[in-house]
Amino acid sequence: VTPYEVIHRKRDGAELPAAELRAFLEGYGRGEVADYQMSAFLMAVFFRGLAQEELGAWTRGMLESGEVLDLSDIPGAKVDKHSTGGVGDKVSLCLAPLVAACGVRVPMISGRGLGHTGGTLDKLESIPGFRVDLSIAEYRKLVREVGACLIGQTATLAPADKRLYALRDVTATIECIPLIASSIMSKKLAEGIDALVLDVKVGSGAFMKREADARILAQTMIDIGTHFGRRVTALLTDMDQPLGRAVGNALEVEEAVAVLRGEGPTDVTEVTFALGAEMLVLGGAAGTAEAARSKLEEAVRAGTALAKLEEIVSRQGGDARVVRDGARLPRARLQHEVRARSAGFICAIDSEAVGLAGVALGAGRQRVDSAIDPAVGFELLKKIGDKAMVGEPLVRIHANDEARLPDIERRLAAAYALGPTAPRRRPLVLERLSE
């Protein structure tokens, strides 16, 4: 079967045998399938989708294009969490130490900010000295000794996915559920995990704006997990407004610390606990979600979660004093408040716009090679359902460059919609899906 035939048949809606998909992907790795053939194929997949068996074969092809870690020599269950990305989503920073403190190991390979969303690696790097580029050997050692380790994707894990992702990024084939699901799962399966909890974000700050799409994405990833004999649970969680109050790297680290101290915003705490409970159950550290939740609450109360964060930071080369002393984190020079021009209830926050304002401020990258300013970002002083008087502050901007303020202020003011009545409260956890 030639590359041409593979493209042609997918284009016409055929279901391709696993061996053909595998050969196509391997041919791409060897340069026998050209970039222009792969991009035409990916666009055909955008329109035709991938059936269950195809999805398994495609994911396996990407997974086995590189090293597949085996952590089975490390005792106990290894459970990771993956978020599809949002604005103000610092949950990984809370969750890894919290779950590790409860006895379930968390081998976590995270990403950078993408588009309007933030990335765990960027947030961690706002901690002075923190290293996310550990070797696989160091990673194994920390998962064993500390119980959690947070690093970036190495060149050896799922390299085919890395190349395909870059191609999709410039050929408008990112927003395709089977391609998103197989990309995420190939990386996660390469980590050496036993089970996985997915946080599939839905709403204005998520890549999936509609709950129906998020549900299909979650189910697709669960199906892939099943195909590979891994237990996967997914929560669909609200991303119609930024999670918590902090948006921006150092600001989010500070808020994550607050969560572990039991003083964080309700929404971040709630999402952290809901995901953590799933991880403890999957990892066998609790029999029920209720028992798991008690364990998590106890880890916060007793301070073991906070101590675990200090241990992680210190073992990954960071200044662990930031955990007790937030002033050691980078701070922006300027603070500026965006004020309400009319009175009313906050009805909606365009969270993608907030995220993009953060990128414009320097909290994210405008280009692949842009530098990030770890100190800048926003504090959301009003969130959906809050009442604002005229002139009351909505958002506090933390900036280092005064010249950027007018544009950022304009963007944030436009992102807030005020109305005469409070909107109906939306639940934080919209839905739970499992195998």
Added chain:
Amino acid sequence: VTPYEVIHRKRDGAELPAAELRAFLEGYGRGEVADYQMSAFLMAVFFRGLAQEELGAWTRGMLESGEVLDLSDIPGAKVDKHSTGGVGDKVSLCLAPLVAACGVRVPMISGRGLGHTGGTLDKLESIPGFRVDLSIAEYRKLVREVGACLIGQTATLAPADKRLYALRDVTATIECIPLIASSIMSKKLAEGIDALVLDVKVGSGAFMKREADARILAQTMIDIGTHFGRRVTALLTDMDQPLGRAVGNALEVEEAVAVLRGEGPTDVTEVTFALGAEMLVLGGAAGTAEAARSKLEEAVRAGTALAKLEEIVSRQGGDARVVRDGARLPRARLQHEVRARSAGFICAIDSEAVGLAGVALGAGRQRVDSAIDPAVGFELLKKIGDKAMVGEPLVRIHANDEARLPDIERRLAAAYALGPTAPRRRPLVLERLSE
């Protein structure tokens, strides 16, 4: 607007402004749009199509990527014919001299065989010495002095189309009506014609197997013609069996000569006259199709059409004696007859299979760089509706390589379907479309 946005918006079904499509195509020409972006775009067009205005802009972009000939200094109307390709389609060889003999100039830029179909250039080159690679200056001179000239696409005419066609060929984006139509029309508009007659083939030997698709293709090309202020008429003609009896380059030249002598098979003659009448009307040489047909018949009877063919051959470097003496054309060493194994009426001929058997015999190219054997081919002794007794010959194979005969015979036998009753006669000209 970035290349990414152009792909993204077409993918999502948007109608793109002419300026954006033009910029995208020009960016491709300059290397700023990568092959992998263009192929993803073309696949999106496969699924989303191109609206009327988009089609005009896309065609204009390809047309203006190279030289656009202006033949307005040559007196009289310039009218070309284009066939979408079939098996045994030697109509251009009959039509150019016939129409030129009736006073309408025919500037004809033709193609090579493609897939299972033959190509006018390959047929012409079976005439010893015939040159299809004339310069544009020579081409202009012959259109002026002889009234017809048949050459191949030069590197300067619609080069963007040439590059896109090669890309489509390896990314399974050939079979897409707006891309086919814009490709054909960009080349034809570059020729410097005033009007165009399209022969859109339908049936087992055509690229369009279904009349509905052929009609859409014809209408799409007419619309593009209108957009550029050119009059275009299209005939949908039958290609459910090879046209005439000869398939193969020199054999087809011989059959075309027979048509111009008034001794050709009825079907080739009929299609030639129907298309020729349209060309004379569009070129102003006749007021009605009936008047045009009388003129064409007179040109055959009086021998002026045959004399014009001799003039064309001779002025393009060929041995014009082949016109009066077919034995001067290349002849194959072997003749072998494929005989009926059962008695009955010929119900169907899989013409694509006949065309592919011709390619396998050496009458066409298996690879871009294959050499053609001009002498080999088939004579179809039985056609649809004919009765065959057991052992009666169906096809006479003209071959130079005995080793190939068993495979070719098997293919041809399988291409013929015999049944107990004669099928209903299908008209040769199925439909006429014009602006």
